[in-house]
Amino acid sequence: MNLYFLSFALFLVGLYGVLTKRNIVKVIIGAAIMGYAVNLFLIMVAYKSGATYPILLPGQEPQLMVDPLPQALVLTSIVIELGVTAVLVALAVKIHSKYGTLDLRKIRRLKE
Amino acid sequence: MIAPYFVVIPLLTAFLIVIFGKKGERISGFVALIAAFTLLVLSLMLFPVIDSEGTIVYEVSGWKIPYTIALVIDYLSAFFVIMISLIAALSIMFSLKYMKKFTVNRGYYALFMLLLAGLYGVAITGDLFNLFVFMEIALIATYALVAFQGEAEHYEAAFKYAIMGAISSTLILFGIGSAYSLTSTLTMMQISSNAATTGGIYLLSAFFLAGFGLKAAMFPLHSWLPDAHPSAPSPVSAMLSGVLIKVLGAYAIIRVFYIVFEPSAIVNEALVVLGTISMIVGAIMAIGQKDIKRMLGFSSVSQMGYILFAIGLATPLGFLAALFHMINHAISKGLLFLDSGVVEENEGTRNMEEMQGLSDSVTRTSTLMGALSIAGIPPFGGFFSKLLIIVAAIASGRLVYGLIGLVVGVMTLGYYLGMLRRTFREKKTGSRLAFSIKVSLVILACLTLATALLMIPALKEGFLDKAVESITNREAYGLLFGAGD
Amino acid sequence: MDEKRGMTLIVKTITRFTVWLIMLYGIFLIVHGHLTPGGGFVGGLVIALSFIHLTLAFGKSSQAKVPSEETSHILEAAGVLMYLGIGIVALIAGLPFLLNFLGKGTLFDLFSAGTIPLLNIAIAIKVSTGIFLAYLLLTHMGQVSQEEDQE
Numbered sequence: 075m076n077l078y079f080l081s082f083a084l085f086l087v088g089l090y091g092v093l094t095k096r097n098i099v100k101v102i103i104g105a106a107i108m109g110y111a112v113n114l115f116l117i118m119v120a121y122k123s124g125a126t127y128p129i130l131l132p133g134q135e136p137q138l139m140v141d142p143l144p145q146a147l148v149l150t151s152i153v154i155e156l157g158v159t160a161v162l163v164a165l166a167v168k169i170h171s172k173y174g175t176l177d178l179r180k181i182r183r184l185k186e
Numbered sequence: 187m188i189a190p191y192f193v194v195i196p197l198l199t200a201f202l203i204v205i206f207g208k209k210g211e212r213i214s215g216f217v218a219l220i221a222a223f224t225l226l227v228l229s230l231m232l233f234p235v236i237d238s239e240g241t242i243v244y245e246v247s248g249w250k251i252p253y254t255i256a257l258v259i260d261y262l263s264a265f266f267v268i269m270i271s272l273i274a275a276l277s278i279m280f281s282l283k284y285m286k287k288f289t290v291n292r293g294y295y296a297l298f299m300l301l302l303a304g305l306y307g308v309a310i311t312g313d314l315f316n317l318f319v320f321m322e323i324a325l326i327a328t329y330a331l332v333a334f335q336g337e338a339e340h341y342e343a344a345f346k347y348a349i350m351g352a353i354s355s356t357l358i359l360f361g362i363g364s365a366y367s368l369t370s371t372l373t374m375m376q377i378s379s380n381a382a383t384t385g386g387i388y389l390l391s392a393f394f395l396a397g398f399g400l401k402a403a404m405f406p407l408h409s410w411l412p413d414a415h416p417s418a419p420s421p422v423s424a425m426l427s428g429v430l431i432k433v434l435g436a437y438a439i440i441r442v443f444y445i446v447f448e449p450s451a452i453v454n455e456a457l458v459v460l461g462t463i464s465m466i467v468g469a470i471m472a473i474g475q476k477d478i479k480r481m482l483g484f485s486s487v488s489q490m491g492y493i494l495f496a497i498g499l500a501t502p503l504g505f506l507a508a509l510f511h512m513i514n515h516a517i518s519k520g521l522l523f524l525d526s527g528v529v530e531e532n533e534g535t536r537n538m539e540e541m542q543g544l545s546d547s548v549t550r551t552s553t554l555m556g557a558l559s560i561a562g563i564p565p566f567g568g569f570f571s572k573l574l575i576i577v578a579a580i581a582s583g584r585l586v587y588g589l590i591g592l593v594v595g596v597m598t599l600g601y602y603l604g605m606l607r608r609t610f611r612e613k614k615t616g617s618r619l620a621f622s623i624k625v626s627l628v629i630l631a632c633l634t635l636a637t638a639l640l641m642i643p644a645l646k647e648g649f650l651d652k653a654v655e656s657i658t659n660r661e662a663y664g665l666l667f668g669a670g671d
Numbered sequence: 672m673d674e675k676r677g678m679t680l681i682v683k684t685i686t687r688f689t690v691w692l693i694m695l696y697g698i699f700l701i702v703h704g705h706l707t708p709g710g711g712f713v714g715g716l717v718i719a720l721s722f723i724h725l726t727l728a729f730g731k732s733s734q735a736k737v738p739s740e741e742t743s744h745i746l747e748a749a750g751v752l753m754y755l756g757i758g759i760v761a762l763i764a765g766l767p768f769l770l771n772f773l774g775k776g777t778l779f780d781l782f783s784a785g786t787i788p789l790l791n792i793a794i795a796i797k798v799s800t801g802i803f804l805a806y807l808l809l810t811h812m813g814q815v816s817q818e819e820d821q822e
Contacts, residue, residue: 085356092349105352112359119367129708144366147315151359153712154322158352160805161329165345167809172338181342190768198755205748246768 077118084111098166098176102159109155113148120144188235189244189257191228192267192306193320195221200299203292214292215282218299222275225302229271232264233649243312243666251667252373258312258666261652266309266437269513272633273428273520274302276626280524281421283620284531294334294419301327301425305433314362314372314446318355321401321434325351328426332418340417347414350407354400361393374446379664391453394442402435404494405464408487412471415486416479416536420527423479427486428520432512436493440505445663449500457498462587464491469597473604477536478526481605482519488594489515489560495591496575499582505654507574514559514567514637521556521630525549528623529609543611548624550610552631557606559634561599567637678728686728693721697799704791705784711791715798722803743804750797757786757793 088111091104120141128139166176173181199221203214236242242259245251259267278298285291304324311317329351333344362372368390369377400407411431415423443453468488475481489511496508530536532544559566562573572595579588619627640646656662694717701714722737738746758768782788 085360089353092353098345101349105349108353108356112356112363115360116363119363143372144363147362147366149712150315150319154319154326154355157326158322158329158348158355161326162345162348162352164805164809165329165333165341165348168333168336169338169341169345172341190762194755194759194762194768197751198759201748201751201755205745205752 078115081111081115081118084114087111096178098169098178098181101178102162102166105162106155106159109151113151116144116148116151187244188228188231189242189259189310190246192225192310193303195225196299196303196306200296200303203296203299206292211292214295215278215285218295219275219278219282221299222271222278222302225306226271226275229264229267232259232267233261236261236264241666252371252376255316256312256373256375257310258375259310260663261656262437262440263309265509265513265649265653266433267306269516270302270305270309270429270433273425273516274298276630277421277424277520277524279622280424280527280626281419282622284421284527284623285419288335288419294331297327297331297334298422298425300324301331301430305429308433309437312374314365314374314377317438317441318358318362321358321438322355324430324434325355328418328422328430331422332414332426334419334422335417343413343417347410350400350410354397354407357393358397361390361397364390364393373667374441375664375667377446378660379667387447387450388452390447391443391450395439395453395456398435398438398442399460401431402439402494403431403464403487403490404435404460405467405487405491408464408467411487412480412483415483415523416477420523420530423527424520424523427483427523428516431486431490432493432516435490436497436508436512439494440497440657444500444657445660448660454498454500457494458584458587461491461493461495461498462590464488465495465591465594466491469594469601473597473601476538478529478538478605478609479523479536481538481601482522482526485560485598485601486515486519488598489519492572492575492591492594495587496578499578499584501578501582502654502658503574503578503581505657506650507571507578509650509653510567510637510640511571511575514571514634517630517633517637518556518559518568521552521627521634522560524623524627524630525553525556528619528627529553538605538608541609541611545610546619548619548627552627553610554606555631555634557602561602562595563599565638566634567640568634570638570641682728686724690721690724693724694718697721697795701791701795702781702788705787706781711794712798714791715795716802718795718799719802719806722799723806726806738800738803740804740807743800743807746800747797747804750793750795750800753793753796754790757789 085108088104088107088109091107092101095101095104120143122138122140125138125140128142128145130136169181170176175181199217203217206214232242236259242257243251244257244259246255246257248254278295281294281298285294288294301324304320304322304327307320308317308324311320329344329348332347333340365377366372368387369380371377371380396407400410403411411427415427418426439457443449465488468484468486468491472481472484472488475484493508493511493515496504496511498504526536528549529541529545532549533541535541555566559568562569564570572591576588576591576595579585579591640650697714697717697720699714700709700717701711704710704714725737762768
């Protein structure tokens, strides 16, 4: 139960990074940390105590194994976050070339 | 056997457009148009097929149901598929001539096809994690499309939209993890037929409401919409505001909260209250806007408030009103965004104070019809759907909310009339529109009148009532789990 | 070997030893994707890393044999079309999409598990050229400020 709270705490660390940092690159890293937190949470959902890794090697009988479905979810989630991070970094490069700065407080040409 | 074509055809088209390279620059638009019309024909065939064979359940890769991803098309999904195909086909027809001024057109059409594949996938899937994957495909395509017109403000708007989208996707993934640990399955039909889903349901509801609420532009998570929707090219704005916030927001909320899990009182209250606040905030902020597309963006926030309020009432009349308002708003808002693209092209600016009345009569008439339909003037379709929402509010005992809906409706009429007066002044020498642009505007304008015909009892039962019944009849969805073997 | 571009001589010498190790490891991960953890995505990433290693060490316009930009575009789309093609072959024959129609073979063999190794190879082609293309475009984009956003 304590481990689930740790993954929520990591999510809050990432959220703090997104909300308060001034540099665009730090905001992107904050979003990536939120992604790592949710991947940890998904893997922890799969755990059974006393079980082994879910791979069947030749010459071994099947034993009690950890749940492999959330591991497939985590693989897919990592790929999706790679795509989102790539788009965010490309946008950051173009913002730097247009505005000349990476400071979020100066990138406010859109009116409220 | 019709189900996988909705996802296979857009993906195939997208990558065929990329592989033709620079030689295929001119035919990429026509390839996309052919694909969109094929999908429109396929989607119109869905209702008769479901009438004769029952709900379509399709198992991908031929494995049995709990171990595979199932595609489930019932009346609700078919309704949304028809809405997506209609707006998509007309947007692509509009963008054949409109996008001539940009250079990399094959990138635009490929991204548009990927967006379509994601939207269809969300509408027809029967698996909770598959919903997340297709939703991300559609969203990443929109992050790139919003920044397509390479000015500085467009990149800034796309960046803010992408960060907020990333936060909400993470919250949805937390919710999916919690749902898996509660019910140990991801197939939506199996969760719906399991009775033991209480306990821990509040955490789940909070995650899903926050995540899908941001996609549906619910207050207080609506601030990305007036920045992102004006920055996209006009056909993409029509798709975003007309289809994306409804499929990823309202459809996902209906599917998760009312069909997969049991309807709970606290979620209904939250949707009613937050929907009403979105209505009011959107209308107030839209009155003082000078930029035409920003005003349309705030108007989208306000109309999504109406839809979420009607969903939160949780009565059959409320669901009927919400679905009808969704299709009216999709057609009218799509028409208004396409028109604003033509107006921007003619006048050279988006600021309503500086416009000089250079638009021609097709644009003026279609904008007038679209605006009157959203503001709720008879005999357009928007009048009937707004009337149904207010009647549903009064019928379930919430008189104050009905009164607020009426007042906001009057405010909506106010700011739309202001827009019409400032944009279309004394007519100077009119400019000529291309044929494909005229055809798409005329078809959409006729549809704003035609949806009022859906209130005729024969058509209403054949079309809307069946979709409403698939929402209220939750046991039928759970029974599909055993029958689909 | 051009000595003015790319990195120093030490880096170039070491690269000639390590690049083929990285690429071999990537191919191992792809081919054994149905027996051990790995599969198409991770193997594709590692092969893309080997391309980036070559480009960084020897400079962009040297004789290093990495795919050029146009070739990467075409190969990337070809990877996805191969994946969709395997699924559509099943659709044409009247079976469900993406059915595993080749013979399954014996357990733990290298040539077993039906169409899964072919799907792994298709994904690896797409991922490796896609990530290498993203790297090439990101290093272009800082200088030329008129391209649209492409991934």
